[in-house]
Amino acid sequence: MITLNLLHPSQSTPVQSWTFDADSVIKIGRSKENDVVILSSVVSRKHIELVFNGSEWEIVSLGSNGTYVNDRPVKKIKVNDGMIVRLGNSGPKIQILLEVGDPEKVSKKSESKRSSEHDSDSSKDKMTYLTIPPE
Template identity: 55%
Template sequence: MITLTLLHPIQSIPVQSWTFEHEPIVRIGRATDNHVVLYSAVVSRHHVELRGQGSQWEVVNLGTNGTYLDGKRVDRMSVVDGAIIRLARSGPNIQIRLGAGADQDAGRTLASTRTVLQRLSTRVSDVAIAETEIRSAPPPPPDA
């Protein structure tokens, strides 16, 4: 099993996760025929493949802008549980969880997503309250 988690570009918190239980190859890129589709100008149509062999996985770069592991451009390399790859020099970061770690991450991503959504809905309701207060305030008196 492998879980891929897209990380927020600034806060490095999970944004979205994909779990694959039986796929020997997982493809990531802009094209819609990939397992994980990312819409970013720096991501190639077919950017990277993750290839599983038993419990071992390797990352294989297919993109013209490169794939980075620990800040170093890689063409093909084995990955360990918790590794973070970057698609292109300034592209999205994806954390890779393998085996049991993948199960734990899926739960954390769901909890993190709920927290982000709660914060957003709180902000939206704060704005709605502020708008209501502004609308219900009496107009200023005319200059005499």
Template identity: 55%
Template sequence: MPALTNVITLSLLHPVDKTPVQSWTFEKESVVRIGRSVSNDVVLYSAVVSRHHVELHQTPDGWEIHNVGINGTFLAGQRIEKKAVQDGLVIRLARSGPNIQINLVSQTRGMSSIHALIAKQEAARKSS
């Protein structure tokens, strides 16, 4: 059976209506860095975002968030330093900074996303 990889999509959410205004998808990276510096994978120009603010690490168990910024990373108003990522999770960079939604897709290597989705739906249908 082909190996699975987790594709991660990060979406910057509109500050008022919480709809995505920009998204980034990473299919092969094991670490994704977010911050104000241009050396990051996702660059956000906000005064409250640290130059190197947060890192997402792919582990054997899935993705983890690691706060590396001095202004903190928040989940539901609570500061976090390290946290396992679940699909749809929304983090805030600093107390008043931008919101980022994290979406995860398990994908079979060598297959397109749509083929992986169809395969997943067929497997679910067969098991029911």
């Protein structure tokens, strides 16, 4: 499983989180067609994809506004637990947490997540309006 934490613009505290299974491609951007929607002017419509290749996650940058890890632009990079990705030069930051462990434990969490998705409007859950204060 993978958890994405959208971090507060001026602090390192999460303001919203999403959790996904390891067998998925996660699309992040401004378009409502993405799995994670972040409405910010510096986020591209289709900004990044997180791709699980069977053994590890990779970030693939699709956005014309750039994707940064440790203040360096990246096009494609292996995901490390706890890494922070910035969308755009001055955009929102997403912390990535990887869960490794007992597959049975992971499976049970996935099932409970799936059932809660059907009970609510998932389009509301995935949309985040983000206002970044000027520096």
